[in-house]
Amino acid sequence: MKKLTFLILLFTALHISVHAQKVNNPGTTFIEELQSSDYIHKPLKVDYSKTANKRWLEKPVIESQLLDGMESFDDLFFWGSEYGKFSLSSDKKVEGNYSVKTTAPTKGNKITVLGRPWAEIGPMRKFDHADWSDWNRISVWVYP
Numbered sequence: 001m002k003k004l005t006f007l008i009l010l011f012t013a014l015h016i017s018v019h020a021q022k023v024n025n026p027g028t029t030f031i032e033e034l035q036s037s038d039y040i041h042k043p044l045k046v047d048y049s050k051t052a053n054k055r056w057l058e059k060p061v062i063e064s065q066l067l068d069g070m071e072s073f074d075d076l077f078f079w080g081s082e083y084g085k086f087s088l089s090s091d092k093k094v095e096g097n098y099s100v101k102t103t104a105p106t107k108g109n110k111i112t113v114l115g116r117p118w119a120e121i122g123p124m125r126k127f128d129h130a131d132w133s134d135w136n137r138i139s140v141w142v143y144p
Contacts, residue, residue, distance in 0.1 A: 056137070065135075066095060067127070067138070068125055069095055069096040069098075070088075070093075070096075070098060070099050070100045071088075071096050071097060071098050072088070072098075073086070073088075073100075075125055075126065076100065076123045076124065076125050077123075077124055077126075078121065078122070078123050078124070079120075079121065079122055079124060080104075080120045080121030080122060083104050083105075083120065083121050084102060084103050084104025084105070084121045085102075085103050085104075086100060086101065086102055086103075086121075086123060087100075087101045087103070088100065088101070089101035092143045094141045099141075100123050102121060102122065102123065104121050
């Protein structure tokens with residue numbers, strides 16, 4: 001009886017393994033079979049007409065308020081100014097005469113506080129006790 005059970009188990013295991021193997025299609029290469037299978041990662045094509053970004057950009061602006069025209073350094077403070085410099089520029093602006101221009105090397109010679117040689121700089125603006133509960137978005141214009 002034990003011999004019969006062993007043979008049935010052995011036959012079942014062989015039978016399953018034979019059916020689990022896929023026979024190569026004659027005349028195709030491994031690369032062709034791999035490309036036709038679902039094992040290659042293929043990025044999905046994005047339908048940008050259905051993205052949140054498109055909806056946000058097309059959402060009508062009912063009312064707007066300028067928070068800071070960046071015309072001066074009065075309300076700004078800068079972090080990382082030892083790695084780069086800040087200036088007022090008339091090259092690119094949205095409203096007014098100036099914008100804040102940040103200039104820094106992409107990789108510096110000094111190691112920063114975080115232990116990296118990349119420049120970590122930026123302007124920061126404080127808004128004391130500002131209530132923006134009536135607004136649903138903030139727009140910031142940044143140019144490379």
